[in-house]
Amino acid sequence: MFIGRVVGVVWATRKHPSLEGAKLLLVKSLDPQTGKTKGIPLMAVDKLVDAGIGDTVLVIDEGNSARQLLDDPNAPVRTLVIGVLDCVTIEGNHYQYH
Incomplete structure (x- = not known):
């Protein structure tokens, strides 16, 4: 499990039947303390x-x-994307996301 930022969308004219109605998103890993993304984007399903x-x-x-x-x-x-985050608290420090 990781925290990430959605940086793009993948469009597909054909998908596996189990993905009908799902979004395909590009997500980059995020450092929760600095808010900076790192690494390469991964495709994640959002249903x-x-x-x-x-x-x-x-x-x-x-x-x-x-x-x-x-x-x-x-x-x-x-x-799979399982939640949209508003904030994270790490060792008493509160980090707010927009």
Whole structure:
């Protein structure tokens, strides 16, 4: 699991049936204390929270957990957006996201 920022959208004219109605987002890992993104973007499925570009999100990056949340054991999914974050508190320090 990691905190990330949505940096783009992937468009597909054809998708696996289990992804019908889902958004395909590009998400970069985020340092929660500095708010800076790092690394390369990963494609993440969003079928639960309706995140958009610029949102700070909580991401599961483990296939079995993602498939369980989608309630589809055959879904071709590893990375899933499970929440939009407003803030994080680390060791008493509060970090607000827009």
